[in-house]
Amino acid sequence: AAMNILEPLYEACLQRMEEFVAVQPKKHKFFAQVLAKVKAAEHPNREYFIYKSIILNNLYGVDIMHEAVEIAKLRLFLKLVATVEPDYKKPNLGLEPLPDVDYNIRAGNTLIGYASEAEIDRAFAGQLDFDNDAGKLKERCEQVAMAFNRYKGFQLDGAGDYHEFHQAKAELEERLAQLNQDLNLLLHKQTTNIKYDNWLQSHQPFHWFAEFYEIIHDRGGFDVIIGNPPYVEYNQVKKQYSIKNYSTESCGNLYAYVIERSTLILRKQGYIGMIVQLPIVCTDRMIPLQNHLKKHYSKNYFSTYDDRPGKLFDGLEHIRATIFISKHEVLNSSTVFTTKYYRWQTEFRSYIFSDIKYVNSISVFTGSIPKIGHTIHENIINKIKSFNSASNYISKNTKHVMYYHNAPQYWIRATNFIPYFWNERDGKKPSSQVRSLTFSQQQISMAMNSIYNSTLFYLWFIMLSDCRHLNAREIESFPIGIGKMENSLINRLNDLNTELMNNYIQNKDRKITFYKTTGKVEYDEFYPRFSKDIIDQIDSILAKHYGFTPEELDFIINYDIKYRMGKELEWDEEEV
Secondary structure: OOOOOOOOOHHHHHHHHHHHHHHHOOOOHHHHHHHHHHHOOOOHHHHHHHHHHHHHHHOOEEOOHHHHHHHHHHHHHHHHHOOOOOOOOOOOOOOOOOOOOOOOOOOOEEOOOOOHHHHHHHHHHHOOOOOOOHHHHHHHHHHHHHHHHHHHHHHHHHHOOOHHHHHHHHHHHHHHHHHHHHHHHHHHHHHHOOOOHHHHHHHEEEEEHHHHHHHHOOOOOOOEEEEOOOOOEEHHHOOOOOOOOOOOHOOEHHHHHHHHHHHHHEEEEEEEEEEHHHHOOOHHHHHHHHHHHHHEEEEEEEEEEEOOOOOOOOOOOOOOOEOOOOOOOOOOOOOOEEEEEEOOOOHHHHHHHHHHOOEOOOOOOOOOOOOOOOOHHHHHHHHOOOOOEEEEEEEOOOOOOEEOOOOOOOOEHHHHHOOOEOOOEEEOOOOOEEEEEOOOOHHHHHHHHHHHHHHHHHHHHHOOOOOOOOOOOHHOEEOOHHHHHOHHHHHHHHHHHHHHHHHHHHOEOOOOOOOOOOEEEEEEEHHHHHHHHHHHHHHHHHHHOOOOHHHHHHHHHHHHHHOOOOOOOOOOOOOO
């Protein structure tokens, strides 16, 4: 994908060079030299030259899986070969020798190793470095960079004979192997007591500062870093290797550490873009990562995506995603741009990214970067956030109870009765997915039950949560200010709640299924979409309470209506 972005830029540059040389050839001798390389006999065509230049000069990658590295190299080679029509009259069918990208696409652990000069300096901090070992290490890094550039030059220019080419590669391999051994020994001594050979095999360190010295040291880092980092819980790999000195360690997922490491190797004014899991914008444990992005990046763009009905990744379940793009620049404040929570039918997949719309989100919530994609949505949140939260009206040990299913998809299912649930193993009992809330007064309990079924609360839930689990954080933090609500509005909410519960019961369906763990299962499934007119009336009452405009109420009532009014997805085994 990066190559496809760069190719037309290269072509545009070459076209402009040709125009300059045609008008003033003496003034633009450098352009003439570049164009002469493009037209050299060893290059099959101009397109091949462009792709080869991109591969050797612009593309770098690291993956801990050696197979992934080989596949990436193969993809690049196939792209090159596809530009050439075979000529059976020429040696090698007229195909120029493929570039050696062994030093661009590397295997290693992105998270383990020295990523910057500052990290090497810290490794020697507090030691008496009489032999100037730190200086020697940096000097060897520079020598490796020079050897790499010499080797790359042979491939780009076609200069030198076969012997010189292989001599340059042998020199690079020798220097890099020795440098890596020295850095590995230093890191092993600094971080662990594990036997060196075992540590080397399990941690697979990759020293960005050494491997890409010219980029990290001389240029200040990469211009752009893109990736789809591993969505792996740290505790799953902790027995294999451990990380040190990461401010995001408490986030507990490898993708958080990859993002933090990327910040170290990205130049100022550079950009990072990654596909990660949805929780980066909506869970408390990702607060350190959210703070890291706001601290080190002046502009942060977050777009969020559901996995139902269509998916970004076919064949994967429960992969709700966030794509973020950020500019590496430290300012007094960070600007956050967000989108709505995107849903789409599978056939619309190819049009999603051309339809993306961002808004400058000024709403701040602890643990969440709100999924807001419209200024009207922003206005609604600004109006309600001044009201006190629902937590002020929740009490313990009372008889005034409401129940809610904690795994909603398109509707919040809140009731003032326990939904029927029975299984062959345990008999009749509340579903493990049903939670309860208690309130100090019956009147408040009924009003709150109606409010939690509202589209306004559903909008709140989607904006702040992981869009799959309804947690106490979203329930308790909802700004309702029911103490300031007019009695007439509370009474009307009570009446609507009674009507809604009756409607739920009338439209329910008794489902029967079977699971290996519990045997036969029976449960009541509710269909809130059949009660949309009652829910709309509840939202109209809330609009009077909050002071919404007709436009804002219309936004709420029609929020995500295309998917919410479709057939609800039946509960799966996890939800039941």
